[in-house]
Amino acid sequence: MDRNRNRLTRLPVRRLALAVAPALFLGFFFVYPLVRILQASLAPSGCLDLAAVAEVFTRGSLRQVVWFTLWQATVSTILTVVVALPAAWVFARFKFPGRDLLRAGLTIPFVLPTVVVGAAFLALLGPSGPLGVDLRRTIWAILIAHVFYNYAVIVRTVGGLWAHLDPRLEEASRTLGAGRVRTFCEVTLPLLSPALAAASSMVFLFTATSFGVVLILGGLSYATIEVEIWRQTTSFLNLAVAGALAVVQLVLVGGILWLYSRYQERVTVQQPLRAAADTARRPQTWRERAIVGGVIVFTGVFLGGPLLLLVERSLRTVGGYGFDHYRTLLQGGGGALVLSPYEALQNSLLYSLAATVISLVIGLLAAGVIARGRDLLSRGFDVLLMLPLGTSAVTIGLGFLIALDRPIDIRTSPILIPLAHSLVAIPFVVRSSVPVLRAVREQLREAARVLGASPLRVWREVDLPLVTRSVMVAGGFAFAISLGEFGATALIARPDTTTVPVAIYRLLSQPGRGSFGQAMALATILMIVTALSIVLIERVRVGEAGEF
Amino acid sequence: MWERQASSDDAGLERKSRTVSGSAINGQGGDVLEIEDLVVVLGELQVLNGLNLEVDDGQMVAVLGPSGSGKSTLLRVVAGLLAPRSGRVLWDGRDLAGVPTHRRGFGLMFQDFALFPHKNVAANVAFGLRMAGEEPAAVKQKVDEALGWVGLDGYQERPVTALSGGEQQRVALARALAPSPRLLMLDEPLGALDRVLRDRLLPELRDLLRARGMTGLYVTHDHDEAFSVADRLALIRDGKVVQVGPPGEVWARPAGAWAARFMGISNIFSAEVRGGFARLPWGTVRVASQEVGQRTLVMRPQGIDLLPPDVDASGEGLSADDRALARVVTSTFRGGRYAVTVVLTDGSELEAEVETNRGPTQGDLFEVQVDPEQVIILNDYG
Numbered sequence: 053m054d055r056n057r058n059r060l061t062r063l064p065v066r067r068l069a070l071a072v073a074p075a076l077f078l079g080f081f082f083v084y085p086l087v088r089i090l091q092a093s094l095a096p097s098g099c100l101d102l103a104a105v106a107e108v109f110t111r112g113s114l115r116q117v118v119w120f121t122l123w124q125a126t127v128s129t130i131l132t133v134v135v136a137l138p139a140a141w142v143f144a145r146f147k148f149p150g151r152d153l154l155r156a157g158l159t160i161p162f163v164l165p166t167v168v169v170g171a172a173f174l175a176l177l178g179p180s181g182p183l184g185v186d187l188r189r190t191i192w193a194i195l196i197a198h199v200f201y202n203y204a205v206i207v208r209t210v211g212g213l214w215a216h217l218d219p220r221l222e223e224a225s226r227t228l229g230a231g232r233v234r235t236f237c238e239v240t241l242p243l244l245s246p247a248l249a250a251a252s253s254m255v256f257l258f259t260a261t262s263f264g265v266v267l268i269l270g271g272l273s274y275a276t277i278e279v280e281i282w283r284q285t286t287s288f289l290n291l292a293v294a295g296a297l298a299v300v301q302l303v304l305v306g307g308i309l310w311l312y313s314r315y316q317e318r319v320t321v322q323q324p325l326r327a328a329a330d331t332a333r334r335p336q337t338w339r340e341r342a343i344v345g346g347v348i349v350f351t352g353v354f355l356g357g358p359l360l361l362l363v364e365r366s367l368r369t370v371g372g373y374g375f376d377h378y379r380t381l382l383q384g385g386g387g388a389l390v391l392s393p394y395e396a397l398q399n400s401l402l403y404s405l406a407a408t409v410i411s412l413v414i415g416l417l418a419a420g421v422i423a424r425g426r427d428l429l430s431r432g433f434d435v436l437l438m439l440p441l442g443t444s445a446v447t448i449g450l451g452f453l454i455a456l457d458r459p460i461d462i463r464t465s466p467i468l469i470p471l472a473h474s475l476v477a478i479p480f481v482v483r484s485s486v487p488v489l490r491a492v493r494e495q496l497r498e499a500a501r502v503l504g505a506s507p508l509r510v511w512r513e514v515d516l517p518l519v520t521r522s523v524m525v526a527g528g529f530a531f532a533i534s535l536g537e538f539g540a541t542a543l544i545a546r547p548d549t550t551t552v553p554v555a556i557y558r559l560l561s562q563p564g565r566g567s568f569g570q571a572m573a574l575a576t577i578l579m580i581v582t583a584l585s586i587v588l589i590e591r592v593r594v595g596e597a598g599e600f
Numbered sequence: 601m602w603e604r605q606a607s608s609d610d611a612g613l614e615r616k617s618r619t620v621s622g623s624a625i626n627g628q629g630g631d632v633l634e635i636e637d638l639v640v641v642l643g644e645l646q647v648l649n650g651l652n653l654e655v656d657d658g659q660m661v662a663v664l665g666p667s668g669s670g671k672s673t674l675l676r677v678v679a680g681l682l683a684p685r686s687g688r689v690l691w692d693g694r695d696l697a698g699v700p701t702h703r704r705g706f707g708l709m710f711q712d713f714a715l716f717p718h719k720n721v722a723a724n725v726a727f728g729l730r731m732a733g734e735e736p737a738a739v740k741q742k743v744d745e746a747l748g749w750v751g752l753d754g755y756q757e758r759p760v761t762a763l764s765g766g767e768q769q770r771v772a773l774a775r776a777l778a779p780s781p782r783l784l785m786l787d788e789p790l791g792a793l794d795r796v797l798r799d800r801l802l803p804e805l806r807d808l809l810r811a812r813g814m815t816g817l818y819v820t821h822d823h824d825e826a827f828s829v830a831d832r833l834a835l836i837r838d839g840k841v842v843q844v845g846p847p848g849e850v851w852a853r854p855a856g857a858w859a860a861r862f863m864g865i866s867n868i869f870s871a872e873v874r875g876g877f878a879r880l881p882w883g884t885v886r887v888a889s890q891e892v893g894q895r896t897l898v899m900r901p902q903g904i905d906l907l908p909p910d911v912d913a914s915g916e917g918l919s920a921d922d923r924a925l926a927r928v929v930t931s932t933f934r935g936g937r938y939a940v941t942v943v944l945t946d947g948s949e950l951e952a953e954v955e956t957n958r959g960p961t962q963g964d965l966f967e968v969q970v971d972p973e974q975v976i977i978l979n980d981y982g
Binding site for chain 2: 493498501502503504509513514518
């Protein structure tokens with residue numbers, strides 16, 4: 053009896069010990085800065101003072117920012133759904149050569165750093181772009197870039213469900229006398245609504261908190277709340293207003309997430325799903341072939357075009373093509389940059405490695421706490437760790453600037469950058485390791501124990517080898533996220549801690565043909581490194597699926 | 601306690617030299633597993649309800665019971681994977697309560713094998729040997745040996761995920777056997793396999809366990825399997841041992857109607873027994889007992905014969921009312937024998953096995969004759 057009770061109390065103690073480091077980390081680097089933001093905006097002088105928040109809604113320019121944020125996100129979401137839905141259908145319902153490869157390629161834009169996408173669209177929509185129209189600093193540039201960015205979200209999320217819908221439901225509707233459009237509206241669309249809701253709320257969130265794209269393509273004419281926080285902080289040093297904007301954005305994001313979870317509870321219909329392989333077929337009629345072909349070509353050109361153009365621009369020189377811009381990257385940056393782009397690249401790699409290590413250690417400890425139980429500790433921790441996902445990167449950076457002056461002032465320390473990056477990456481590490489840790493069957497651990505393995509040995513022989521792959525995947529993601537992170541870094545990077553995305557932004561905002569070419573070259577390098585790490589992740593993943 | 605009594609009885613039957621009571625044997629030492637008054641509660645559910653069982657050195661005890669009767673839980677407690685609310689597990693007279701799983705030196709073969717997916721066949725089998733600190737050379741030799749026992753020579757380098765169900769079963773068995781556990785527990789070792797494979801592997805498994813003289817617990821819900829492998833058989837229901845004894849004896853004398861029904865006998869009736877006859881709602885049959893009173897009768901299908909109705913089958917001069925007439929409902933040819941289900945005058949059904957070349961057909965009328973030696977009389981009405 054005693055032993056029994058002992059064991060029951062000992063287990064949570066062990067998990068609590070695991071929880072200490074992640075809890076302290078998040079407490080000090082996430083919760084505490086948020087509290088300081090609230091304090092700075094709601095009670096700058098110690099007692100409650102809503103002047104700063106009120107200013108957001110009363111001052112014309114700030115009200116304009118909130119309004120713009122909401123409507124551009126709405127329009128971007130609708131546009132993305134409309135443009136990407138045909139591709140979702142084609143990828144779900146048809147078999148064609150190269151389908152899997154193309155579907156994997158779709159994801160590349162989504163994982164690219166915002167500055168890379170911004171640079172590519174500057175090249176595309178600039179005065180010397182192939183389209184021949186200058187759309188820079190127009191709303192169109194922002195909207196098109198947002199569609200480009202989130203195309204894969206719709207195709208993969210909505211298409212993922214679409215592939216599993218039973219085609220016989222649509223066939224039944226047709227035999228009952230409904231035309232194609234009627235069938236789509238009355239059968240297909242309602243069945244797809246859970247995925248559509250999930251995907252469009254994701255797109256809405258991404259576009260509402262869009263920073264890099266708007267900053268680069270919108271210039272001074274357009275600003276989302278994110279951009280305005282950055283501007284208020286860096287240009288006007290108005291931390292109270294910046295904090296108030298961050299609070300408004302947090303409420304906004306929380307509201308959307310809340311609405312979405314309410315909706316999803318209501319809409320989730322149990323429906324018989326089919327294996328994706330059973331629902332896809334080769335296009336048969338000429339019409340089908342034309343549609344499928346058209347969608348594939350559009351997808352390829354729309355997603356591949358800007359990126360190819362980026363590469364082309366990085367190679368274009370005064371007299372033709374060459375590696376001149378790449379060569380100049382090695383030299384000092386001149387006016388805009390204290391560091392040479394080459395040094396920025398070194399910085400970026402170093403910070404990314406550090407961020408990867410930090411987020412893996414903290415994320416895996418937290419995942420262990422969450423996966424080993426289904427109690428209050430597990431659920432509470434789960435929520436705490438997802439919170440940084442709902443907090444914008446710029447807010448995290450702002451929090452660091454406001455809060456990390458005391459107890460010790462580390463605002464000037466280079467460690468700040470990997471710390472901020474790991475906050476962004478930790479939710480991904482947790483999300484990708486918890487299911488794997490949970491999937492390690494308790495029976496395997498028991499089998500090892502019966503065969504004489506001590507608890508430590510069980511962890512080493514069973515748990516660790518089984519999660520290694522997913523740890524590598526999580527690490528790869530953390531690395532890629534850190535490498536391209538721009539929002540938080542833009543606020544906290546100092547001249548000597550410049551990263552590649554910040555260097556690209558500085559080069560782009562500097563006049564002159566040379567720095568534009570350099571920006572293109574640096575963006576190309578960043579794109580290739582990011583794409584490589586994603587491709588490596590995908591390969592590890594495929595291996596995993598094959599083995600288990 | 602009845603089950604205690606039975607267990608010491610059959611210890612006497614099997615080992616003539618040790619005709620002392622069970623506890624006295626254990627007092628003298630030897631590799632004996634004793635399970636005393638085990639109570640296990642999982643959530644709201646009491647899974648084991650004061651279970652008692654003993655396993656002597658070199659004995660394979662089959663634990664037979666329906667699903668949910670607590671069989672697997674019993675193994676988990678013995679393995680130390682689960683702490684009982686009360687009761688004791690003793691090995692060699694020593695309480696195992698403080699001994700963690702990995703120091704017990706017992707083997708457990710899981711129902712769906714629990715092979716490590718990240719290790720190949722050899723590494724799975726080697727695991728227990730490595731944990732025991734064996735030298736690499738000895739590990740390799742013992743792995744090869746164990747794979748030889750289960751007929752998987754040359755499978756060493758294969759990934760376990762590429763094996764068929766039957767092969768996985770063999771690897772799991774080899775993995776459990778390789779470290780030479782003091783006690784081997786098998787949890788439905790053939791349960792994850794299909795019928796055909798099970799019939800093929802059962803004799804192999806039995807011979808292997810016999811040849812190695814394993815002391816062990818073999819959990820199953822299949823009575824054929826239990827009869828085949830067991831030196832002793834423990835029938836459990838709702839977390840308690842209902843009956844324990846040599847398989848032949850348990851089969852011959854089920855402890856109650858439930859036990860009889862669980863072992864596949866469905867001819868169970870309540871009857872008034874007096875003067876060598878039993879009066880049933882559908883007729884009167886002769887019994888080989890002079891007991892008097894209300895009893896439960898269990899009749900083996902083999903002890904029932906069907907005779908043409910015009911013959912006075914009993915030959916005892918019974919009145920027409922006492923004659924048990926029955927009409928055939930189904931008749932299935934089973935190679936030399938017919939399995940026949942008949943419906944009796946009161947509407948209840950009876951199963952018979954008839955040795956005849958000309959099968960009874962549906963609707964035929966017969967008189968039922970019962971072999972008194974094949975009738976079991978029980979005091980229990982369940």
